[in-house]
Each structure stands twice: as structure tokens, then as C-alpha cells.
Amino acid sequence: MNFCEGCNIAFPDPRCPNCGRKKLRAVNEDDFCLVGRVERLFGDNLKGYLEGEGIECVLRPYGTGVRSKFALPLESYLLYVRYRNLEYVRELVPEK
Numbered sequence: 287m288n289f290c291e292g293c294n295i296a297f298p299d300p301r302c303p304n305c306g307r308k309k310l311r312a313v314n315e316d317d318f319c320l321v322g323r324v325e326r327l328f329g330d331n332l333k334g335y336l337e338g339e340g341i342e343c344v345l346r347p348y349g350t351g352v353r354s355k356f357a358l359p360l361e362s363y364l365l366y367v368r369y370r371n372l373e374y375v376r377e378l379v380p381e382k
């Protein structure tokens with residue numbers, strides 16, 4: 287598996303399917319990889335569940351445009367987990 291440091295995604299192709307970058311490296315078990323976009327409430331619940339399982343995850347607010355300016359809650363997160371947990375967590379996240 288290759289890993290794009292710009293996009294934080296792991297994939298088998300010789301170039302990044304997201305940004306097209308060709309300067310890639312082999313993915314490391316500890317790399318945080320993008321799982322996908324999740325709804326805010328789902329993300330909060332999932333984080334609690336994963337922490338209980340001893341799995342680290344990162345939730346990055348998605349869509350920091352107009353909404354955050356008016357202090358409205360953000361709708362969704364981008365979810366990242368370590369590569370070694372990626373397959374497991376993917377099964378918990380609904381397909382977009």
C-alpha cells in the first residue's frame with residue numbers, strides 16, 4: 287500500500303487518486319489515514335466507542351466556511367484512524 291502525505295490516504299495505485307501526486311511512500315501501520323466524512327453526531331459517538339476499544343482516531347471539522355463564522359455547529363467531520371485500524375473502522379462507518 288502507498289500513502290499520500292498530502293491527503294492522508296492509503297491506496298494501492300502508483301499515484302494518489304485524490305491529488306495525483308506521484309511522490310509517495312509505503313504506508314506505515316501508525317499513519318493516520320482518512321476513513322471518510324461522517325456526520326457530527328455519529329463522529330462523536332464513534333470516537334467514544336473507539337476510545338473504549340483502545341483505538342485512536344482524529345476528527346477534523348469539515349466545512350469551516352460560513353457556518354463557523356456564525357458559531358453554528360459544524361455538520362460533519364473527516365475521520366482519520368491509524369492504518370492498522372483502518373479496515374476495522376471502515377466497517378463501522380456508513381458508505382458515502
Ligand SMILES: [Zn+2]
Pocket residue numbers: 290291292293294302303304305306307
Ligand atoms: Zn494525495
